[in-house]
Amino acid sequence: MSESEAPLLQIRDLSKTFERRYLVQQSNFSLRSIDLELFDGEVVGILGESGSGKSTLANIITRLTPYRDGEIFYRGKEIRSHSPSEIFKYKSEVQIVFQDPYGSLNPRSTIRNSIKEGLRLHQSHLSRQDMDARVEELLKSVGLVSENPEKFPHEFSGGQRQRIAIARAIAVQPTLLICDEPLSSLDVSIQAQIIELFASLIEEYRLTMLFISHDINVVRLLCDRVYVMSDGRIVEYGKTSEILNNPKNDYTVKLIESVF
Amino acid sequence: MPGAASATNASRDDAVLKLENVSIALSATRTTMVHSVSLSIDRGEIFGLAGESGSGKTLLMRTLFGLHDDAIIESGRMTFKGAEISSSGHRKRVRKLLGHEIGFVPQDPFSSLNPTMRIGKQIREALYLGKGISPKSGEAGKIALDLLDEVGISEPELAVDQFPDQFSGGMRQRIVIAIALSQEPSILVADEPTTALDAFTQRRIINLIIERSRTRNLTVILISHNLELLRQNVDRIAVMYGGQLFNILDSGEISEGAAHPYTVALFNCIPRKDMTLGDIRSIPGEPLSAGYGLTGCAFSKRCGLRQDVCDSSLIPVNSALARSFDACLVKAGRQA
Numbered sequence: 001m002s003e004s005e006a007p008l009l010q011i012r013d014l015s016k017t018f019e020r021r022y023l024v025q026q027s028n029f030s031l032r033s034i035d036l037e038l039f040d041g042e043v044v045g046i047l048g049e050s051g052s053g054k055s056t057l058a059n060i061i062t063r064l065t066p067y068r069d070g071e072i073f074y075r076g077k078e079i080r081s082h083s084p085s086e087i088f089k090y091k092s093e094v095q096i097v098f099q100d101p102y103g104s105l106n107p108r109s110t111i112r113n114s115i116k117e118g119l120r121l122h123q124s125h126l127s128r129q130d131m132d133a134r135v136e137e138l139l140k141s142v143g144l145v146s147e148n149p150e151k152f153p154h155e156f157s158g159g160q161r162q163r164i165a166i167a168r169a170i171a172v173q174p175t176l177l178i179c180d181e182p183l184s185s186l187d188v189s190i191q192a193q194i195i196e197l198f199a200s201l202i203e204e205y206r207l208t209m210l211f212i213s214h215d216i217n218v219v220r221l222l223c224d225r226v227y228v229m230s231d232g233r234i235v236e237y238g239k240t241s242e243i244l245n246n247p248k249n250d251y252t253v254k255l256i257e258s259v260f
Numbered sequence: 261m262p263g264a265a266s267a268t269n270a271s272r273d274d275a276v277l278k279l280e281n282v283s284i285a286l287s288a289t290r291t292t293m294v295h296s297v298s299l300s301i302d303r304g305e306i307f308g309l310a311g312e313s314g315s316g317k318t319l320l321m322r323t324l325f326g327l328h329d330d331a332i333i334e335s336g337r338m339t340f341k342g343a344e345i346s347s348s349g350h351r352k353r354v355r356k357l358l359g360h361e362i363g364f365v366p367q368d369p370f371s372s373l374n375p376t377m378r379i380g381k382q383i384r385e386a387l388y389l390g391k392g393i394s395p396k397s398g399e400a401g402k403i404a405l406d407l408l409d410e411v412g413i414s415e416p417e418l419a420v421d422q423f424p425d426q427f428s429g430g431m432r433q434r435i436v437i438a439i440a441l442s443q444e445p446s447i448l449v450a451d452e453p454t455t456a457l458d459a460f461t462q463r464r465i466i467n468l469i470i471e472r473s474r475t476r477n478l479t480v481i482l483i484s485h486n487l488e489l490l491r492q493n494v495d496r497i498a499v500m501y502g503g504q505l506f507n508i509l510d511s512g513e514i515s516e517g518a519a520h521p522y523t524v525a526l527f528n529c530i531p532r533k534d535m536t537l538g539d540i541r542s543i544p545g546e547p548l549s550a551g552y553g554l555t556g557c558a559f560s561k562r563c564g565l566r567q568d569v570c571d572s573s574l575i576p577v578n579s580a581l582a583r584s585f586d587a588c589l590v591k592a593g594r595q596a
Contacts, residue, residue, distance in 0.1 A: 049458040160546075187313055187485070188312055188486070189529045189542060189547060190542075190547070192529035193542040193544075195537075195540055196540060216459075217532055217533065218531050257463075258459040258460045258462070259463075260466075260489040
């Protein structure tokens with residue numbers, strides 16, 4: 001991860017406003033000129049309180065939300081200038097794990113099918129047997145060894161569902177994994193399990209990860225670098241240890257002081 | 261520990277709330293959800309109740325204070341300020357105390373205020389119900405302003421004429437606390453009061469509750485899943501798991517020998533300031549929910565110290581209402 005390399009993902013001067021069309025015409029800035037760089041093999045944290053715009057940023061990077069102001073370069077190419085086939089490729093290379101494991105899996109699809117869906121789309125050269133073998137392998141690497149893949153999401157607990165969502169995201173061997181508050185809806189003891197899972201996956205798959213969280217202590221454990229967001233702006237960024245042990249920005253100082 | 265025994269006797273007379281072998285069951289099926297909880301909380305004490313979801317902590321507290329319609333006290337005694345209130349008509353009796361002697365701050369600040377009533381009126385109503393002060397009197401208005409000021413609402417004169425939706429989550433939680441305090445309760449029960457709030461607001465609300473407790477000698481029960489938050493803020497902590505009371509200990513003793521294996525395991529799950537990735541120890545398996553019908557220790561399947569006795573014997577209960585208590589069968593066996 002040498003700094004001279006071109007970044008995998010580069011965001012320049014990205015702004016996003018959501019307009020309120022009723023009653024009073026009013027623009028709410030959700031993101032204000034965000035600059036962000038992400039290099040291959042890095043785990044980068046985005047730290048911020050609710051409403052700071054960090055989820056909007058994740059949705060824009062994954063192309064779930066359109067943007068107008070600013071530029072996002074992926075491997076040096078602006079993602080709005082992608083051709084349909086490049087969009088398809090981008091969507092397989094950039095995967096996301098959401099906060100709520102109850103809402104992010106199709107309730108009418110067995111978990112085998114949920115995990116295979118990505119493989120069918122993006123790795124259609126695999127035979128059915130190979131896909132099934134891959135599903136077993138993925139379930140094993142997220143710690144669901146003895147689980148029957150023919151079960152439906154409602155038969156699993158929240159922590160298990162989050163493991164399934166992670167298996168589904170890494171199934172297509174993404175270059176970049178975005179995790180949007182993946183721990184927030186889980187119990188304390190399960191959070192620790194998922195932290196350990198992320199740590200082992202980062203090691204095993206050499207994942208490049210954008211880890212979005214409001215929890216300073218989790219970011220401290222997992223991330224090499226961190227961006228601190230407040231009110232749609234990035235107020236401070238740098239090496240995690242430097243930022244969290246020696247914050248320069250008033251907001252970061254206050255945030256670190258408030259955490260129990 | 262002879263010293264501890266005498267301290268227990270001295271404090272017991274001063275107890276605000278005493279639970280003796282209290283079990284909670286669902287009223288429809290008579291399934292026992294919480295098993296034989298015994299503890300005693302002193303006047304002015306800040307008491308933490310910890311546990312994961314499904315541990316029974318919220319069910320226990322809501323049933324005790326008459327807020328749960330589907331559950332009853334199946335057996336045991338609940339004594340509030342020296343008077344037993346757990347016998348027949350428990351809910352009626354405790355509902356009479358609720359809002360006077362007992363203040364309750366629920367988790368969700370968005371659904372706990374009346375959305376169609378101005379803040380000032382809600383506080384004046386609470387004052388009328390709690391202390392009989394006429395809502396139209398100038399006195400009620402003045403107390404309402406003072407209370408809002410006290411919980412840190414800026415410009416209380418404006419706030420009293422506003423509706424709940426004009427406030428943020430943290431501000432609403434302050435208003436709920438102001439309403440609870442307006443009736444000058446002897447005990448304030450806060451059920452995960454900051455879970456829905458961000459870090460700044462969480463710190464402010466917890467500080468507010470602790471400060472009120474210290475200045476007014478108010479007894480507080482703070483329910484939380486975050487053991488680190490409790491460790492930093494409360495005097496004593498009770499830890500529940502799968503409907504069983506596992507541990508009561510001084511908040512300074514969490515990482516020491518007085519702690520139950522589950523307390524230690526739960527504490528090691530929480531990422532803290534001084535930890536690295538290697539220090540995180542997750543607990544294998546899934547947390548057990550209350551009410552699974554039980555013999556032995558609910559935690560035995562996930563516990564590193566598990567022995568045969570854990571599945572066959574009933575766990576000890578804190579019948580003596582001791583200040584600190586450990587329900588671990590393995591540790592008890594070692595001492596015997």
